[in-house]
Amino acid sequence: MRLTTLGVSSHYPVPGAPCTGMLVEHGAVSVWVDAGPGTLAELQRHLALADVSAVWISHGHADHAADLLPTFYAYRYGHVGAPAAVTVLAPEEVRGRLTGFLGPASGPELDRVFAFDALGDGGRRRFGGMDLRWAAVRHDVPAFALRVEAGGASLVYTGDSAPCAALDQLARGCDLLVSEAGTDRREPGEPPVHLTPEEAGELAQRSGARRLLLTHLALGLDAAEAVRRASARFDGPVEAAVVSGSPMSVVLPTVDT
Template identity: 45%
Template sequence: MSSDLLRLTVLGSATPYATLDNPCSGYLVSSGGTRVWVDAGSGTLAQLQRHVRLDEVDAIWISHLHADHSVDLLTAYYAALFADIQLAAPIPLYGPPGIADRLAHFLTNTSTRSPVESAFAVHELDDGHQAHVGALTLTSRAVAHGVPAFAVRIEAEDRSLVYSGDTAPCANLTRLAEGCDVLLCEAESAQAPAEGEQVHHTPEDTGDTAGRARAGRLIVTHVGRFLTPQQAVARASARFDGPVDYAAPGVTFSIG
């Protein structure tokens, strides 16, 4: 496998808590020696180390601050500052507004605020935020999840991956995913909720979003507990003509 390919490795995709064999949401995206940890749900730091040390990660990107997408930042903080990791500089951390104070709130045990900025160089996301990390360009858009939440388009040369984070179907996600090679999209909801209450995709929604965006390939992830991965893939495939896969833990997908 060529090192300059855009690659997606699934560290975990479970929701809302880890199973025996599947951590919560987390992914390693890499190209040309650049490595970005995307979402840090419970259990994903352990799986990350199968592929790369924490001090070899070029950046961390967090979609939103629900625990199943961010809680392993807490243990990453301890690893970065108080263990065998030797950081040359704080790890760039891209996340929703308030992420540094949220981490400090959990980590502070005395009257002195925990030095989260010693472990992480925090960059707060906004709608349309763009960052260049080594060989990768990351473009973030705000999405509809009831809390500050973002999707991201990750590009390396002419290859592109879009990750939905957690969101209801929304125009920003569709526009961000326009013409992408791969759409990694959540499929949390087993059935459509009441009008005005939707904060996740159903598998059918996932297929519709991929179709509207003219994505080349769909990977369903964050499949809810009342669905099997096979059901989610079948239901998404009924609404999307392209190839559909499941984000099984440990699997690496080559993109483009």
């Protein structure tokens, strides 16, 4: 199984660093996980759009889902050779958000391009030799975390979530935990909707993950500091999907699992 990070930014894309997204591949199966702004362009460095097996969207926030809109245009008008409607596994509200942009009469055309499959807690789909399972997690809109297993390896992606039992359970014993760290510090009384770097490390430790990859860092949170803070709570290796310093110097690492 191969993970390619397509984007790492939270809230808005910057040059060289689209918002959250990744490509998970095993054999001929390629699943695009989260379509944050900028990830559609980055995806095409690695894969022809006709070869996308499915798209999986963690939740409807724009920094994870907005590139579905230009993706619709690509498949509808771009002559990209997609053989049939592309499966889009996403929370139910996502389809409505797209028709909101495209116009009230767009539904039938949208459904010719995308085969929407609404996510529910405890769902599971199989694409070739790749097994996808997801669970509802704790965010301020309906949101899901994902576990992918293929070729004997396992990868868990938190999506956006505060600490919760569902995340602990889904991440149990995974080879690679890809975790958001979308909160730098939580103010007293602030409702938890993201993980801090410490909480990402604690999640990795509790669940027995072998490695931790941080992404979707809070605005202004230095990547090296995030790694240091997460490492203080986790015995295994920690990396960040961004390089500290100039936003122009972001790297988009490829990780073999």
